[in-house]
Amino acid sequence: MPKKVKKPKKLKKKKDKLIKKKLIVKKKSKKVIKKQIKSKHKPVKVKMGGKYTPQVLRGMKDILPEEVKTWDYLLKKTTDLAEAYGFKKIMVPVLEEQMLFIKSTGLTSDIVEKQMYQFTDRSGTKVVMRPEFTPSIVRAYIEQGMFNLSQPVKLFCFGPLFRYERPQAGRYRQLHQFNLEILGSEKASIDAQIILFSQALFNTLGIQTAIQVNSLGCPECRKPYRSKLVSYFRLKQKWLCPDCQRRLKSNPLRILDCQNSGCKDLISQAPQLVDDLCPECQSHFVKVLEYLDEANVIYKLNPYLVRGLDYYTRTVFEIWPERPEVKEQKQKKEENEQEGEDKKEKEIIVAPGPQSALGGGGRYDTLVESLGGRPSPAIGVAYGLERIIQEIKIQKVKIPKTRGPQIFLAQIGEAACRRALKLFEDLRQQGIKVVENLGRDSLKAQMEMANKLGVKLTLILGQQEVLDKTIIIRDMHTGNQEVVDQGKIAKELKKRLA
């Protein structure tokens, strides 16, 4: 039957489409042109009557209640830690002027060049859905006169950011970051503290990480180094990989980060920025490292660590996941290769999970001034929440279960349901948390639900109990039931839960 039905449907579809096409061709000449002009002012085109299946936008994601538990846990831990470190929460708008990010993040950075969600609003203002936090925080710092507060000002915030790039695991177009900034101090102790915070955070969460640290110096010492580096690689250009040959022109510092083995040999011989720092930057960096050692922060010096945003100066750092399982798998792989077996094992090793930083940050000593504020050195860090959530799953971090209500209220019949509605509210007002399912009639189904929720007690209210003004209290563990006067429920419940 279905096949017979299918044929005519398809034929009809084809015919319809042909007819539509012909009709459209006839009408196009005058009306379509007008419509196209109009569409510039009315970008929303709605085809009424056409089939429409809603779909999340690319790179966007629904976070369902089950996963929200992890998010809540993560945000709670992070917020508590930030407050313990003396940070105050700030909330800034999602929309900002386009110019803010051009002046701060930098015209040459990929974020500003290609990745901003930007549009002109109805008043003609060019606006951007923020691609990062720091410029907004700095704007607020200047605009709200926070330089008049006692310095340094320590702020934290979190929320959605938007970057139009190609999605991957742990890389979304709407992403969420937890962000810390310390404005108004150039002391090395501040740098160390924010790195120490990072270590404390991931320790608290139980995620294995490694911190990489480097110094980019100030604009004065970086420019000469850059030209020195370019002239070095130009001589060896032939041996660089195609990517790096391109980087040599676009972003020479990025060559230092290349994973190609041929390039790595050249990189190891290349001049290092650390050696070319000016005396001030040099001593600042040394101090930072001394503070870190003092605080027992475990870090790796990575002279090739480069960060993409234009405003970074001096200290920069990144936090990368360390997955012990991956190492074990690698060892297994070698063993297997010797034996020449197990293709499955190899496949697992090829994709041990996305390799991306969980967080990163650095100093931006010139940013406040370049945005028109009083010269104020500052440092900040951002953590990618999606990536941390992903890492929690990969490293199988256990999240403590939050205890839900311990009492379930079951009802049988309409009269009982009516009474239950009010009873629930009475108990809630007395501070007793109860779950119910008034949308369900069968007692069996309600008991099943109570069992799944793992409650201690279930209240059962039926026709008879409504008449007697009593209620049954069932202990879900022992199965014992007791009939209690409705007036005494609250007392009885409190007794049993204590």
Add this chain to the structure above:
RNA sequence: GUGAUAGUAGCUCAAUUGGUUAGAGCACUUGGUUGUGGUCCAAGAGGCCGUGGGUUCAAUUCCCAUCUAUCACCCCA
């Protein structure tokens, strides 16, 4: 923006070398128990086989395009 792989039920996955009715487990609903959970048994519901086009008597299967995801670039959290 470039290259590669994949897409079957809410989730995890089968099957079909192109052919009548696309399966399993988990989850969900109902019944066994007319007012009682965990175990068990039975039944049910849920699929335009990602979307659109092409080849064919016939496409979930072959071809093309597209969308989405994932991986490697690019870059970043």
